[in-house]
Structure formats: C-alpha cells, structure tokens
Amino acid sequence: MKCPCGCGRTIELLVIEEAKPRWDLDLDAGGLPSLSPSVWLTSGCKSHFWLKRGKVIWV
Ligand SMILES: [Zn+2]
Numbered sequence: 001m002k003c004p005c006g007c008g009r010t011i012e013l014l015v016i017e018e019a020k021p022r023w024d025l026d027l028d029a030g031g032l033p034s035l036s037p038s039v040w041l042t043s044g045c046k047s048h049f050w051l052k053r054g055k056v057i058w059v
C-alpha cells in the first residue's frame with residue numbers, strides 16, 4: 001500500500017502468520033479492509049495510523 005500521508009512511500013505489511021512484526025487484515029462484507037494493530041513508520045514521514053474499514057485514522 002502507499003503511505004496515506006502522500007509522501008509516496010510504499011509500505012509493506014506482512015500478514016502471514018509466521019512474520020514478525022505482522023498485521024491482521026480483515027475484510028468486511030463490503031470488502032473494506034481493516035488492519036490491526038496500527039501502522040507506525042519509524043523512519044521517513046513517521047506516519048502512525050489505523051486502517052479501519054478502508055479509512056485511514058491518524059493517531
Ligand atoms: Zn508518508
């Protein structure tokens with residue numbers, strides 16, 4: 001996914017069971033994705049946000 005702050009960075013999130021750190025990706029009935037836990041970039045733009053039902057919620 002692209003970083004939602006607009007910096008153009010591509011964020012790679014691992015959703016496979018064995019990965020660390022990893023995220024849980026849920027799709028609701030409408031196909032909207034939710035991620036948990038939140039995404040926090042420790043370098044670059046330092047974005048910290050949740051993805052809930054396809055919407056970015058900034059921390
Ligand atoms: Zn960014």
